[in-house]
Amino acid sequence: MADFLQPQTLHAALEARAAHPDYLPIAGCTDVMVGFSHQAQPTGFIDLFGLAEIQGICADDGHISIGAATTYGDILKDPLVYESFPVLSEAIREIGAVQIQERGTLGGNLGTCSPVGDTLPVLLALDAQVHVASSKRGSRLVPINDFIVGYRKNALAEDELIVEIKMPLAPEGTQQYWRKVGTRRAQSISKLMMCVVGRLNGKDVEHIRIALGAVAAAPMRVEKTEAVLAGQALHEETILAAQDTLASEITPIDDVRSSAVYRKEVACNLLGRFLNDLGGA
Amino acid sequence: MTKPGHSFVGHSVNRVDGHAKVSGRAIYVDDISMPGMLHGRTVRSKVAHGTLKDIVFDAAFDWSDITTVTAKDITGPNFVALMEEDQPALVPMGGKIMHHDEPVALICGPDKSKVDAAMAHIDQQVDELPAVLSIDESRAANTLLYGDDNIFKAYTLEKGEGLDEAFAAADHIVEGEYFTGAQEQMYIETQGMIAHWQDESLHITGSMQCPYYIHNAMKSLFGLEDEAVVISQAVTGGGFGGKEEYPSMLAAHVALLAKKAGAPVKIIYDRSEDVAATTKRHPCLVKHRLGLNAHGEIVAADVDITFDGGAYVTLSPVVLSRGVLHSIGPYKCPTLRVVGRMMATNTPPHGAYRGFGAPQTTFAYERQIDKAARVLGMDPVEFRLRNRLNLGDETATGQILKNSVASEKVVREVMAQAEKEPPNDICMPKAVQDVKRGRGFALYYHGAGFTGSGEDRLKGRVAVAVNKQGEFEVRSASTDIGQGAFTIFTQIAATTLGVDVANVKVVQPNTKMVPDSGPTVASRTCMVVGGIVEQAANGLKEKLQAYGESKGLDCGDVLALAEAHAKDVGELAFETTYKSPPGIHFDDQTYRGDAYPCYGWAACLVDVAVDPDTYEVTVERCIHAVDVGKAVHPIIVKGQIEGGTMQALGWALWESVLYKNGKVMNPSMTDCIIPTAMEAPELETIIVEEPYPHGPHGAKGVGEIPMDGPAAAVANALQDALGKSFDVVPMLPETIAEVLKGGPA
Incomplete structure (x- = not known):
């Protein structure tokens, strides 16, 4: 049986990540669970779904930031996102259906980094930055274009987790x-x-x-x-x-x-x- | 409670299976567990064609609690009995693998995950042979799979004389070539079966349409007498034809495993195995030529039909027959020739799917009819009305239509509905610009019941009984697979007996308890078996009344008579055998005569909108008028029409089974696309009732006909919208893009 960790704080999650680099960080599992029917499971999981510190949407300093574990459903309900980035809301509305939207997260889409990840072209076009963190090395902001590296591959280091996604508000007329x-x-x-x-x-x-x-x-x-x-x-x-x-x-x-x-x-x-x-x- | 003489027919009573299903209490095969039950898996071939040299079980693996079965364990004749003795239950050593995912061995054990793990430790040694993967390759016959020409079966249907002269004299000739692809049934419940042996008798429970097909196959495989094989149907989550013949194969597998292991064995297919290995709708190529005169009449037809049967005969000859018989459609034509053939290929066998050969040829002739109207400059609806079969007209087989023709009525109903405001339920998203719109129409018919003399050979039997508790029981082998068979049998029996529907129950089919009413196929369950139920109920009522008279009881109260009989004498059953209506004759050799006892008639109008950027099609409106003779249960009938319509629209626009080297490449619900509610317009369904004098209360078939015509209506609408000819099913956005670029038109 695979090991299953459910850290209650971001600090604990980052510690777990550093201690178990071979464990798979998971959130809504809408993609990884499908894969298990035809491929091997990892030795363990770090469950981030519902981790409050990396949930939620806020606006500051010319940006809107969305916590990595914020569900698509919560993003859809946010008028700020719809007003500023209608394309993100539109993209999310077409992911799976309501059940998937209540589980899936932006962090998960970035973590899987599939060529068919539906939010990724939007994040690319909006010049998003991915805020990642590690327990030892602190946090860094990676431009989305550098974060997506290749086929199901991203720039996340072995001890890092995705914390939030930052998108600059566009000037009038965009x-x-x-x-x-x-x-x-x-x-x-x-x-x-x-x-x-x-x-x-x-x-x-x-x-x-x-x-x-x-x-x-x-x-x-x-x-x-x-x-x-x-x-x-x-x-x-x-x-x-x-x-x-x-x-x-x-x-x-x-x-x-x-x-x-x-x-x-x-x-x-x-x-x-x-x-x-x-x-x- | 109800008064005697009350009719439940024509009323949408509560479904007898409804409560158990919506409350989650219905017991499907995967809900059943037995003490000591083992889990089975099927080892399948990895090539489309080859010789099986050996099966090697990895010596390093612990096989101690795994039972393995190969063809060597089959002591009787190794074939799954159906029409021909060609399909083995397991490919024998040294024998031919005829398709990808063909069963070669079986394993079972107590621990499901260990059985799954064991699958990786079985190796097949195979000498691969060149595979025949298409209709063209099969007809070229460079590699022979069957006989000396790869033709499983061929039929010719001819009418009138001087076909060449008729074409020479025609003012216009319309010619087209049409290809329709395979379609997956995608029933919600995948195939599953449990077997156990008890005192040398075999007991099988599972998901199925036809208990007696399995009964027959098991008797043959194990050399058992009738009584030594008991097949019972578990609650079944959809079939659409997909559980007509394949369950006999699965039953053979669980029975072989259970016999060797000495314990009950269950196999439940997962979705990918089910899609990869089980039967689908036959791909079909139709070359269709129509001759027209200047008055807008059809004077000649020349049709050449080729189906891809897959690797074994299964039921394909019957599918071919229905395809041939429907290929002219509900139109008058004095001179015609139809040649049909069923080819062998190295793909998993194609089989029954709602419509059974008719949707393929309906697509061809309804495209042709539309093109003919265009050539003549006539309104396509007017052209159909001018050429349609009417009462007293003669069909392609020379059958004179003596009753129950609704060819005009269905057209008028659809056109009247089209005048009304559309429901506007779904339409192309407003943001899409420069949308191209078009309207298409189709008229068609579907022979109800078995083709030709099938029902006479079948002699379906039903018993209606009073059991020891004084309750009424309908005993038939007709299965409820979600289509509502048990509910309509209850309505028919209760109405005939003059009791409340609550006093009648339909026995869950079990070959030990029910007579063979025939398979649950061919739109025959209500029309044919429902008729036998009515007669048996009548017979029982008369016997009860005779009993009542002899005892001086009130003969008006059938329920009281039943209770009295049960108390004083015990059970009373009345069994009836089907008899064809008088004056129905078909010659299987010449293909002349009454091909079907009656026909259902239907017309469909489809409005499409095409996105000019992505070529995605939205069906904005679909009006479907279907003649069912009599709607015994209007809500169930409407459900049948709506479900069939969506399967037909799905086949037309979204559903594609992709093969590579004979292997299904998209065996999942993620990639083998079927439409969702998001693709469904508010279906405008019109029930037309043109009674069939020999059906129960006038009822005829409804199950298949809604599948036949909508695909052609979609293609006709696309031609209207885009000005190009769409002659291939499915019409995926990719196909439409190609046609618009001037590719294959």
Whole structure:
């Protein structure tokens, strides 16, 4: 039988993590439990679900911070999140269904770091920072783009836990777009996700972040595509150029959920749609 | 309580199984435990085609409390009896593996996790052979799996003379090729079975549709007499055809293990094993040609149908037959030829699934009919009304429709509903721009009951009895698999006897207690078996009244008569055997005559909306009018229509079984997608009642017909929305994107 630890404080959790680097930190378990039907269990678990110190949402200093163990359900109920980051609320509303949303957490999504983690493209497009901590080395802030390392791999060290996710409030005039293309409308794993956050100055692109999921080994920002747009006037030719770059920048695959051809085409369609909307906004 | 003469038919009484199910008290097979019961697992092949050389049980593993069974332990004939003797219960050493996930060995033990662990210590030595993985490869016959041409069965249906001349004289010819893919039943309860042996007799309990199919297979496998095999149905969580033939295989496995281990054995499939190994809807390729004259009439049809049967014959010839018989649809056509064949491939055998061959050919002809209307520039509904079969018309097999035709009524009902405001329950999300919308229509029929002379051969039997306690019992082998069979039998028997529904109970099917009323398939349970229930109840009532008269009792009170009989004499049972209605004849050799005693009729209208960016389809409206003869229980009937409609929409738009080298690649509910309530529009269901004179209270089949037509209606709607032809099921967003780019149109 696997060992099961349920620390009651963040301090105890970090101590447990340092003492048992081979144990799997868990929260809502909506992903890891599914895996156990076809893969080996770890030797032990550190259960963080319901740990009060890493739950909750607060606003300070131009940021909104969400505790790693805050459930999707609680995030959805928060008007501050919806007003500031409607794309995050939209993305969460499409994760699994209500039961999954009452268990799943942002920290869990980052911990698993799956290519189809539904919140990850949103966090990438919002320039989130991941606050991680260790009992010996204290805490650090890792930009989300550095936190996601590869296929189901993140930058968390063996003695670290995810504490909270910090997102900068966007200046006035910033538009946010989100789309999940799933295998159906609920209880579905994504074929593709795209999040675009952008702001124009007149006709010119002043700020642009484009992030996708399920088009590569890990959720990714498409920085080459962003570069095509940055500082440029947003007209039809720029948009076509951005779509072209996007098609070569992502590397989707054929799998049981969709095809590479479809993913590429739909990614370009959605980018065109969002950029047109941004231009017209 | 009720007065004599009260009819429960046509009223939605409480379901007899409802309380136990919603309160969690219903006992499914996995809820059953027996003293000393062992847990079994099935060792399955890892190739699609090969010769099994040996099975090696790792000597380093502790096998002391594990029982193992291979084909060597089978002393009798090693096949699962059904139509042909080709499918072994376990692949014998030196024998052929014919498909991926084919059973090669069995193990069981007291500790479930140890049995699971043991699975990794069994090695199969196999000489792999080239596999036949598609209809085309099978027809090429470079590798022979069956006979000298890989054809399990072929049928030809012809009518009129001079087909070539008829096409030559036609003003328009409409030609198309249609492919429909496999579909998984995805019943909520996976397959499961328990066996135990007692004094040389075999007892099996499990999830099933057809107790006597299993009874027959077990008698054959173990060389036992009728009485030495007892099959009982546990409460069953859905079947849709998936528990028609496969449970005989699972029963063979638990019985073999239980015999060798000398203890009860249970096997419950997990979802991935169930999806990977059990039967699915047959993939099917239809080439369909219609000749039309300038007046907008169909003058000729030439249809070529090829089904993928999978690795063994199972029930495929009957599926083929139904597919062939439905391939012209409810339309007049003087000259026609239909050629159908069932091919062998190295995929797990395909089998029964709601509709049984008809949905595949219905998709083809309803696409063709729609295209024909387009070619003629006619309204697609008008074109259907002009060519539809009516009372007195002749079907493709030469059957004259003498009664119970609702071909016009279902169309009118749907069109009237379409005039009303839509329920607006689900629609494309408002944020989606430039949505493409379209409307599609389909008209179809479904032969109720067994094909051809099937019911005559079957001779279904039902008994209605007064037991020793003076209670009425309906004894039939027809199973309630969630479709409400026990409730409607209760309604029919209580109405005939003139007692309250509370005074009648339907015995849980058990081959020791119930006569063989035939399998629970083919939309026959209400129409055929319900009719036998009615006759048996009548017979019992007459006997009770005769008894009452002889004793000078009040013959109006049947309940009191039953109590008196039980008290003074004991049990009284009346058994009736099905007789085909007069004037119904079918020739299995020439395929001429009355293919079915009657038909259900249906029309479906679908409105689709397509997202231009993602090609996702939203079904915004679905109106479905289905003729059932008489709705014995309107809520159950509506449930059947709604459930069948969603399975059909699912097949059309979301459901895809993916194979790679003959292995199912998406054996889970996560990846083998079926629609959820989020995909379901507010279904506008219309029950039409065109009575069948020989059905109980006019009832005919309802189970399958809702599955037949909606996929074609969806494809027709997509063509309306996007201006391209959609001829493949499922129409996934990926497929739609490809068609729009000018790929296969």
